[in-house]
Amino acid sequence: MSNPAETKPLPIKVITISVVLIWLFLAAFPFLWTMWGSFKVEGDFFSRANWFNAITGPVTERQHGSPFTLAGYEGAWIEQEFWKAVINTAIVTVFVVIISLTLGTLGGYALARSGFKYTFWLLMAALVFRAMPHVTLVSGYLLPFFQLNIWGYLPTTIIVLVAINQPFTLWMLHSFFLSIPKDLDEAAMVDGCTRFQAFRLAIIPVMWPGVITTGLFSFLLAYNDFTVTSMLLSQENQTMIPQINAFLGSTQEEGKVMYAVAAVVSAIIPLFVLILFFQRQIVSGLTAGAVKG
Template sequence: MSNPAARKPISLRVLSMSIVGAWVFLAAFPFLWTMWGSFKVEGDFFSRADWMNALTGPVTERQFGSPFTLDGYDGAWVQEEFWRAVINTVIVTISVVLISLTLGTLGGYALARSGFKYTFWLLMAALVFRAMPHVTLVSGYLLPFFQLNIWGHLPTTIIVLVAINQPFTLWMLHSFFLSIPKDLDEAAMVDGCTRFQAFRLAIIPVMWPGVVTTGLFSFLLAYNDFTVTSMLLSQENQTMIPKINAFLGSTQEEGRVMYAVAAVVSSIVPLFVLILFFQRQIVSGLTAGAVKG
């Protein structure tokens, strides 16, 4: 390398490689271990005799004739009807992403283009709202929702998640729209467009990178939510995460804990795929707020 600043002594390189290796191991190993273990029976995954059993699975082999079994998945997906929770999760996440992006792009655009003082206050209010623990908000919802008889339904939860997600979406898209030059839509308006036409014709075609990134985080919020979904959804409308929590209540029975393990792995796998495809956008989204202030 030509840059002498980048040249490093061997010892330093070994040191940094080993720290990186240790970190990757720490970050990845628990998930890989649990994924592997989800194909075993409880006697192997929680082995009293020897931890190697979780790798080789002798008890599983004795019970099922093969070191791998889909028993946990069968129990979770078929017996405990985890598929219902998966369908609910799909409905909730897709609706939340679509609605919060629609509201967020409109609002974020307005915040980025208006120079009045109240935009500052709106953004600050959004920051305070973002910091509110979700469970405090939920304790405000429950009683009115019982009264209005809208507790337990998916649409209620979707709207609530959209609202909780708005502060973040607004901040993110606001700073993204700030990076789109003002001249673009102002030129369109000089050409006779109204503000909304300018938004539709000049801004929408160029806003997709920001929208995709924001959408990913809306997806993660809806997909990962536990507080809102566990408190606002009735038993049959539960999404994946509260359903997993419900599994834990019955872990005492033999074999049941593997249902929870299988369900947990089922909920992690989609995230693996998501990171695989959208790693770049996720990273840029995480840093966007930091770099732009």
């Protein structure tokens, strides 16, 4: 920096750097530790003798002949059939993202372009709906779903997740469409387009940054959901996160805890990759609501 008033004295530099490093450690270490530990056996990851065993892995070496083992992953993915849950999660997330973006772009666009008072009430209702704890909604679903005999299937859960996701999607896309100048689609309409054609020809080509950002958050909601999926899916249609919770119930025996550890790490890795590629979009999405009020 050229401005001499902005050069910092040494103590302040030391303090800021150490705050940042401490935070970096707090945020990253638990995950790195668990990832490393997932290649060990229970005797090392939960070592009674010495915590350092979790790093060097002497028990793992004794049992498997090398300080790293895939036993936990084998147990979780093959023996406990975690792969089925992974496939279910993939189905649920793909459909939830596609459907909620389709509904959300149409609705968000309408909310952004209509000046009537009821748009305000719709947005406020969406805010209240967003604040509803999901488990209260689930307690409303169960009985009707049992009666209609649609409980336990993936499509039901997908639709429910789309609906739960709508308030957030609407808010986000609404504020994104507000940032696209009105002139763009109005000019198209002056040229003779209907509203829908204007949307298709003038808005869709420029809306992708906002849609991708919103889509990331829809993905996260569907991928991370525990409440809805654990209550609305039958055992064989279970997704990853409820499946991990189910592991915990049955993992009291020696060694089975490592299945859950391996499954947890398997569920975290895709998020790592996602953040790696979309860090900028996620950050802009998190701050979008804040900056625009």
